[in-house]
Amino acid sequence: MKLKNFNIKKKVFIIAEIGNNHEGNFTIAKKLVRQAAKAGADAVKFQTFKTENFIRKKDKMRFNQLKKFELSFSQFQFLKKLAHQKKIKFISTPLDLESADFLIKNADMIKIASSDNNFYPLIDKVLRSNQTMIISTGMTNSLQIKSLINYIAKIIGKNLTEKRIVLLHCVTSYPVEDKFANLRSVEYLIKNSKLTIGYSDHTIGNEACIAAVAMGAKVIEKHFTINKKFSKFKDHAISADYLDFRNLVNGIRKVEIQLGKFNKKIQQPEKKLIKQVRRAVYADRRIISGEKISLKNIKFLRPAFTSNFDNLKKVLGRKTKKTFYKNQRINIDN
Known part of the structure; x- marks a missing residue:
């Protein structure tokens, strides 16, 4: 399978999950793209949303925080252009249907968050496009994942499902304790589906990502920040900074070489x-x-x-x- 001309059979696709770590500061957002590219990421990922379309105004603290974090569609178009200048892909997660319409036309790929892997109006909208869709599987079990795959296959067919859909093992917790990472789920998903399988990491450190690659993950997503102490926003503390992410990329590329081929020969x-x-x-x-x-x-x-x-x-x-x-x-x- 290829992700927008990226051959995952030859190389693991590594995503720097910026999310909202820019906190609405466009200058910081641009800096994060540049640093992610410099660290060796293959793609950056943001969250695109209109706060009033997915958060109740009565939840004032959350609503006001996310309203402050909002970037405009035109700013995301600039970030995509910047990512392409740096030879990396631009991905974003739509958190409302209006943002999905925008990203279908403007993103290289679309990511569905674990929180929305059962939000079928959003999934349907992306499926009706030709976009590659990456879906995190947090808060789901094997039966629910099978049901989701079957649902998608009924809409776009089995062949397109295998070509367009990527599943990421994910545990929805921030951070994930080591005992709950359950990395064997990567092997399980590979064995029990014909889709491209990856891993979205919320643990502290790089070990889980590298282990997931050794288990066969073809896509790795890791949160990325300018500084782990940038603010009190919780995502910074669980994210990789530039040095962490560079070490992660180097570690994955080294493991890719070390894995070799599925045989046993005298070297x-x-x-x-x-x-x-x-x-x-x-x-x-x-x-x-x-x-x-x-x-x-x-x-x-x-x-x-x-x-x-x-x-x-x-x-x-x-x-x-x-x-x-x-x-x-x-x-x-x-």
Whole structure:
């Protein structure tokens, strides 16, 4: 599968989840895009919303905070242009239907938050477009995920579902304690679906993301901030800063190389050592012609100087065709 020309078969797609860590400051938002690109992210992700369309005004504290965090559609268009200048993708999560209409036309991909993975009017709207949709699976169980996949497949068909839909294992908690991360869910989703599977991380540190990649995750999303102590807004404390994120990217890229291929072969550097560290059969004393070889008259020493390593097990019990002297190497043909 390709995510907007990004081949996830060759490389893990790493998303810097900026979310609302700009806190409505457009200058900070631009700086976050630049830093994410510099740290090695493949994409940045924001949240796009009209506060009055998804938060009750009676919830004054929450409403006023998010109203302050709002960026305009034109500002998001600029951020997309900036992301493209930095050779990374622009993704955002719509939190209302009006914002979904905007992002369908302007985002490279659309992310559905865990809180909305059962908000079918929003899901339907994105499905009717040609957009790739990334869905976090927080607060769902296996039956609910299966139901969601079936629902999507009925609307756009099985083939398009497999091409357009990405599922991210996610645990909705901030931060997630290690004992609740349940990374084995990545393996479970891979085994039980034909979709691209990734991981959206809310733990502290980079270990969970790297482990998820080792388990087969093809998309990694990690919260990203200018400074973990930027303000009292809780997302900063659970986010990676520039140095954290750069280390995460480097760690993932290293693990990608280390994972190699799904087989078991002798590796190139091993071939240089194999004749030196394998053993050959040597006479431990004088062995006369016709004498039977046993553990009492031979020893196994390095180096082997041969590639016929399987011959070691074929020597015992055979009779020699000639006389061998102590410390002389015994070849199976002799």
